[in-house]
Amino acid sequence: WMMASNDAKKQQAVDDGAAADGDVAWTHSHVRVGVATIVVNSADQVLMGERVGSHGAGTWALPGGHMELGESLDKCGRREVMEETGLRLCQDQPLQFVFVSNDAMRDDRKHYITIFLLGRVMPADEIAGPRNLEPHKCKGWHWFDWNNDAVPRPRFLPLESALNSNVASMNVAKAMADSRTDSARTQDVLDAQRTEQSRGPASTALAVFGQIVWAVMFLLFAVMWMHISITTDACDQLSAMAKTSAEDAAASAAAAAAA
Numbered sequence: 001w002m003m004a005s006n007d008a009k010k011q012q013a014v015d016d017g018a019a020a021d022g023d024v025a026w027t028h029s030h031v032r033v034g035v036a037t038i039v040v041n042s043a044d045q046v047l048m049g050e051r052v053g054s055h056g057a058g059t060w061a062l063p064g065g066h067m068e069l070g071e072s073l074d075k076c077g078r079r080e081v082m083e084e085t086g087l088r089l090c091q092d093q094p095l096q097f098v099f100v101s102n103d104a105m106r107d108d109r110k111h112y113i114t115i116f117l118l119g120r121v122m123p124a125d126e127i128a129g130p131r132n133l134e135p136h137k138c139k140g141w142h143w144f145d146w147n148n149d150a151v152p153r154p155r156f157l158p159l160e161s162a163l164n165s166n167v168a169s170m171n172v173a174k175a176m177a178d179s180r181t182d183s184a185r186t187q188d189v190l191d192a193q194r195t196e197q198s199r200g201p202a203s204t205a206l207a208v209f210g211q212i213v214w215a216v217m218f219l220l221f222a223v224m225w226m227h228i229s230i231t232t233d234a235c236d237q238l239s240a241m242a243k244t245s246a247e248d249a250a251a252s253a254a255a256a257a258a259a
Contacts, residue, residue: 024106024109025109026109026110026111027108027109027110028110028111031111031112031113032066032110032111032112032113033066033067033112033113033114033115034064034065034066034067034112034113034114034115034158035064035065035066035067035073035076035077035080035114035115035117036061036062036063036064036114036115036116036117036158036159036162037062037063037064037077037078037080037081037089037095037116037117037118037119038062038098038116038117038118038119038146038172038175039062039063039081039085039087039089039119039120039121040118040119040120040121040176040179041120041121041126041143042120042123042126043143044145044146044176044180045143045144045145045146046062046143046144046145046146047062047063047085047087047121047130047141047142047143048060048061048062048141048142048143048144048151048152048159049061049063049084049132049138049139049140049141049142050138050139050140051137051138051139051156052135052136052137052138052139053136053137054137055105055108055110056105056108056156056157058154059154059155059156059157059159060151060152060153060154060155060156060159061155061156061158061159062116062156062159063080063081063084063085063141064077064080064114065080065083065084073095073097073115073117074094074095074117077089077095077117077119078095078119081119083133083134084133084134084137084138085130085131085132085133085141086125086128086130086131086133087121087122087125087126087130088121088122088125089119089120089121089122090119090120090121090122090179090182091122092182093119093120093179093182094119095117095118095119096117096118096119096175096178096179097115097116097117098116098117098118098162098168098171098172098175099115099116099162099165099167099168099171099172100113100114100115100116101113101114101116101157101158101161101162101165102161103157103158103161105157112158114158114161116158116162116168118172118175118176118179119179120179120180123193124193127193127194127197146163146169146172146176147163148163148164151163
């Protein structure tokens with residue numbers, strides 16, 4: 001009876017936002033679900049930003065947020081990335097599940113289950129680069145290698161949990177390899193677009209001028225060929241007419257001599 005009474009009081013304390021776990025006054029009465037997306041570029045680097053204006057401010061984290069009612073994991077991951085960075089993830093492959101963390105953020109009085117997904121950024125968007133569309137939540141976005149030495153500190157607790165998990169490391173490596181294979185056909189497009197951008201307006205204009213010159217030369221050659229063909233046909237017709245006239249004259253002469 002005493003245990004049941006204590007449990008009831010504990011639950012009421014959570015509902016009221018009071019201390020329910022030692023000295024922690026949890027903000028919510030239940031564990032919340034978040035989605036973090038590991039956005040990978042063509043160099044297998046991961047997009048991260050420094051949080052501001054919310055719990056975990058001053059720490060580095062992945063793009064992500066809360067799931068909305070009726071939303072799939074894939075849709076949530078893509079939506080959060082688009083809303084925060086303006087980047088689109090490749091549509092020819094679904095976001096891959098790589099890890100789930102259970103993080104009680106006692107200092108911030110929050111408890112989250114975070115689902116980690118992985119997807120590759122579309123080539124055109126990688127060239128354009130990420131945009132900081134929510135500056136009140138993030139200082140800016142940067143690319144880092146996925147390892148403990150490369151990712152700056154301090155880190156948002158869910159990201160720290162993933163980076164220190166061997167399971168997450170293996171899953172991320174496998175997902176990167178799988179997505180790299182699926183995205184191999186888009187690499188040529190990415191390289192071509194980068195080459196085109198590096199040329200600049202002058203080089204592009206020169207390339208267009210060269211194409212026009214080739215087109216004009218082709219047309220001139222075609223006209224000359226048609227002229228030669230017409231001239232040859234005319235000569236053949238004149239020769240045939242002269243031959244016919246000669247034969248007719250010879251026939252007429254022979255007929256006159258016979259008479």
